[in-house]
Amino acid sequence: MVDRFADDVSPGLVACDLFDKDGFSIYGINSNEEMCSIFSHITNMIRKSLENTAFPRMEYYTIFAEDDKMVLIVDLGEKYMFGALIDSDKAKPGLVFSVALPKLVEDLKKLLP
Amino acid sequence: MKRPETGILKIKRKKFGDEILVMYMYDGEVIYAYSPFSGEAIGVKNVKDFLNNIVRSYKWDLTHEFTVMSENELASILKVPGIRYDSVSRKITGRMKELLDGIQGVWSYGVFDDRGYLIAGYNLNPAALKDFVDTYSAARSGLEKFDIRNIKFFLTKHAGGFFSTFLPIKEEYFFFFLFEENYVSMGYVVSSLIHEVRKHLEEVLVK
Numbered sequence: 001m002v003d004r005f006a007d008d009v010s011p012g013l014v015a016c017d018l019f020d021k022d023g024f025s026i027y028g029i030n031s032n033e034e035m036c037s038i039f040s041h042i043t044n045m046i047r048k049s050l051e052n053t054a055f056p057r058m059e060y061y062t063i064f065a066e067d068d069k070m071v072l073i074v075d076l077g078e079k080y081m082f083g084a085l086i087d088s089d090k091a092k093p094g095l096v097f098s099v100a101l102p103k104l105v106e107d108l109k110k111l112l113p
Numbered sequence: 114m115k116r117p118e119t120g121i122l123k124i125k126r127k128k129f130g131d132e133i134l135v136m137y138m139y140d141g142e143v144i145y146a147y148s149p150f151s152g153e154a155i156g157v158k159n160v161k162d163f164l165n166n167i168v169r170s171y172k173w174d175l176t177h178e179f180t181v182m183s184e185n186e187l188a189s190i191l192k193v194p195g196i197r198y199d200s201v202s203r204k205i206t207g208r209m210k211e212l213l214d215g216i217q218g219v220w221s222y223g224v225f226d227d228r229g230y231l232i233a234g235y236n237l238n239p240a241a242l243k244d245f246v247d248t249y250s251a252a253r254s255g256l257e258k259f260d261i262r263n264i265k266f267f268l269t270k271h272a273g274g275f276f277s278t279f280l281p282i283k284e285e286y287f288f289f290f291l292f293e294e295n296y297v298s299m300g301y302v303v304s305s306l307i308h309e310v311r312k313h314l315e316e317v318l319v320k
Contacts, residue, residue: 038255045251046269049244055291056271063252064303066263071256085259093303 001107002027002082008100009084012091014069016084018108026080039073039083047075060101064088072096074105080112201317206233208313212306218296220275223289224314237289245279245289266307268299280307286318 006013006029015035017028021044023037043061050058063071068089074082082104086096205224213219213235223234229243253264267279271291276299280288288310292302 034258038251038258042248042252042255045244045248049241049248050271052244053238053241055241055277056273056275059270059272061267061269063256063267064265065256065261066265067261069261094300097299 001104001111002029004107005084005100005104008103009086009091009096012087012089012096014085014087016082018080018082021079021081035083035085039071040081043073043075043081060105062093070096072101074101074108076105076108076112080108082108202232204317205314208317209233209235212310212313213290216292216297218293220291220293221289222291225287225289227285227287232286237291242287242289246287249279249281249287268303276302278302278307280311282311282314282318286314288314 002016002018006016013029015028015030015032017025017031017036019025019028019036019040021040023033023040025031025033025036028036043058046058046061050056058075060072060074062073065071068087070086070088070093072084072086076082088096091100209222209224213222219235221234221236223237223242224232225234225242225246226232227246229246231237231242249264249267252267253262256262256264264281266281267277269277269279271277274294275291276294277289277291280290282288288307290302290307290310297306
């Protein structure tokens, strides 16, 4: 299903990983352990901030950065996260958010404990 | 012109009991209101309308429940880093109202500085802002390791059809906006609204 996400987002996918809460990659394309570790930490910070403010729980977040780079992190519960680095010039955000992402999240939630 | 007033207002209402509201006033206008103890008993939008009605109807001097406090006293009571109140906050408040007040589905918004000090906002808990800034800093330094040095904005999808955006303005100021997708589309926010907000904020904040 990660491969299918890569196909859906292709040719805009630069890298992606399914990783655990400690930042260890389970499966990835152009996998990057350092990225997993950094975003595991950042995701936990966001979760904590949201808990402190009583805002609704996070499902995913996206960082829109320079050069049309887009980081997408999906919170898959207490144990897992999915992260992708996408070139939004090659994979339009509408396609990612409306087509590729909902399919991936639905599949991963069924699969992961 | 009236002097700016910052303080705490205690409102007694039979139906809901006592509510403590924190508010900013400038020249008779409520520019910020937040209830740290109850967000549910009375919706903040209603609180804002309610306060505006009080201001319009009673001109404050007819109420003796409003206690003027310094920003430091207020911050100490709220246990938050602080709330800025100066000419910048007044300018920002005017711009934010122009841009956001008429949009249905806006739950909260705010502009704050890199210390987490709220400058202007609506229904935004000031206690959260330093966390937001710290998270942004961590993301920025993390991405630098991958040669990405400039973050345009964060977009977060929350449960229940809510989205929020977090927008840095020249590394010094930040804008946060929570909205409900049923009323405001994510596409509109990403492709149009935040660029308008950035433009307006840069005009006021960046010299």
